[in-house]
Amino acid sequence: MARARARTNSAARVLAMMAVQLWVMLRSVEAATYMVGDATGWTNTANGGASFYSSWASSKTFKVGDILVFNFVSGQHDVSVASESDFSSCGTSNTITFLTTPPVNYTLTTNGIVYFICTHDSHCSQGQKLSVTVGTGSGPTTTPPSSTTSPPPNSSTGSTYVSGGVMFISMAVCLLTMW
Numbered sequence: 470m471a472r473a474r475a476r477t478n479s480a481a482r483v484l485a486m487m488a489v490q491l492w493v494m495l496r497s498v499e500a501a502t503y504m505v506g507d508a509t510g511w512t513n514t515a516n517g518g519a520s521f522y523s524s525w526a527s528s529k530t531f532k533v534g535d536i537l538v539f540n541f542v543s544g545q546h547d548v549s550v551a552s553e554s555d556f557s558s559c560g561t562s563n564t565i566t567f568l569t570t571p572p573v574n575y576t577l578t579t580n581g582i583v584y585f586i587c588t589h590d591s592h593c594s595q596g597q598k599l600s601v602t603v604g605t606g607s608g609p610t611t612t613p614p615s616s617t618t619s620p621p622p623n624s625s626t627g628s629t630y631v632s633g634g635v636m637f638i639s640m641a642v643c644l645l646t647m648w
């Protein structure tokens with residue numbers, strides 16, 4: 470009786486561990502979370518100013534579903550999702566979304582370039598601005614001939630997800646029949 474229960478417990482634990490591992494695996498395929506500026510965070514005092522954030526972004530490949538985390542002290546900065554012109558001029562006339570409560574988690578929802586600035590004082594002109602290219606990023610609409618060349622590689626993500634699910638179900642059935 471006790472032994473049977475112990476076996477059930479350990480099987481359940483294995484199953485739970487496998488579920489967690491699978492979840493982690495799928496998450497890594499599915500979406501990534503990026504801490505903007507890494508340890509530096511979202512600030513106007515980053516070493517290098519605007520080039521700090523552009524080089525931070527250039528070392529990464531962003532895709533739809535990825536999450537950007539902007540870490541800053543509440544009230545000292547903000548995150549304004551800006552138009553391209555506002556990004557260039559550090560203006561606020563065409564703000565798309567304005568987020569003030571840290572940490573700001575921003576999910577990338579479409580392919581293309583997303584612009585972020587801080588609207589506090591002159592932080593943006595001091596370099597607190599970030600542009601992120603999501604997906605294949607065929608540039609800032611300067612390459613019209615390539616518009617038909619890039620079916621987004623999302624289909625592979627979908628099939629990975631499905632096969633992962635099938636794998637999980639078969640593992641679960643295996644374990645259940647072992648009991």
Ligand SMILES: [Cu+2]
Binds near residue numbers: 513545547587588589
């Ligand atoms: Cu700021």
